[in-house]
Amino acid sequence: MPKVDLNSDMGEAFGPWPMGDDTALLRVVTSANVACGFHAGDPDVMARTMRMAVENGVGIGAHPGFPDLQGFGRRKMEVPHETLANMVRYQVGAAAAMAASVGGRLRHLKLHGALANMAAEDAGMARVCYEAALGVQPDLVVMALAATEQERAAKSLPCAVAHEIFADRAYEDDATLVDRRRPGAVIHDPARAAARMVEMVRAGAIIAESGKRIPTRIDTICLHGDTPEAVAIARAVRAALEGAGVTVAGL
Numbered sequence: 001m002p003k004v005d006l007n008s009d010m011g012e013a014f015g016p017w018p019m020g021d022d023t024a025l026l027r028v029v030t031s032a033n034v035a036c037g038f039h040a041g042d043p044d045v046m047a048r049t050m051r052m053a054v055e056n057g058v059g060i061g062a063h064p065g066f067p068d069l070q071g072f073g074r075r076k077m078e079v080p081h082e083t084l085a086n087m088v089r090y091q092v093g094a095a096a097a098m099a100a101s102v103g104g105r106l107r108h109l110k111l112h113g114a115l116a117n118m119a120a121e122d123a124g125m126a127r128v129c130y131e132a133a134l135g136v137q138p139d140l141v142v143m144a145l146a147a148t149e150q151e152r153a154a155k156s157l158p159c160a161v162a163h164e165i166f167a168d169r170a171y172e173d174d175a176t177l178v179d180r181r182r183p184g185a186v187i188h189d190p191a192r193a194a195a196r197m198v199e200m201v202r203a204g205a206i207i208a209e210s211g212k213r214i215p216t217r218i219d220t221i222c223l224h225g226d227t228p229e230a231v232a233i234a235r236a237v238r239a240a241l242e243g244a245g246v247t248v249a250g251l
Contacts (some may be wrong), residue, residue, distance in 0.1 A: 036091035039065030039073025065112030126153035
């Protein structure tokens, strides 16, 4: 019987500015990718989110991004590899410390936004990020975008790899995500998101917008936490998967 983890990006509020319903999502998902303060989040938000994750038995992950609060980490940045490695170390170190402070432990790493998209096309960049994170905590599970350069970089390292697909994003034929600026890039219909996840898990493949099938192992499914439909999509995807006989469980 297939088994998948459900992960969601969260801890993205900042000071008095809320974002997403993390409380509700943490009752549905099995992994939480917590923003580390560079693209979103702050120390109080990190602590609160991780505490709730521990209370719900949800695995805690570091979700490092570019230092871009205004752009939510979705704007590309060109930085030297040494600087990039230090950015990742800084964020993973903060996440590990905060998780320990609330009785948890960091379990996985997932890159955010533009950093993730760039690393999906540049194995060298992905490897820099992963090596930096593993240097802080060697037993981290690396969540890598399935069938991209992220996956190839992660598999070149001595680490556990979780192959990730997205419930609420459309795919190009090369397994990268459709640019958010294009119509249809983000899927807002819970029923559609749920149906396509069941189809992809059953097929063992990413299904691009063109209909092309890209065979891949699927270990974890991402449900973004920052859209108005996030909780409805999460609930629909989990219900559909379980209804199709798929076991939903943590990494």
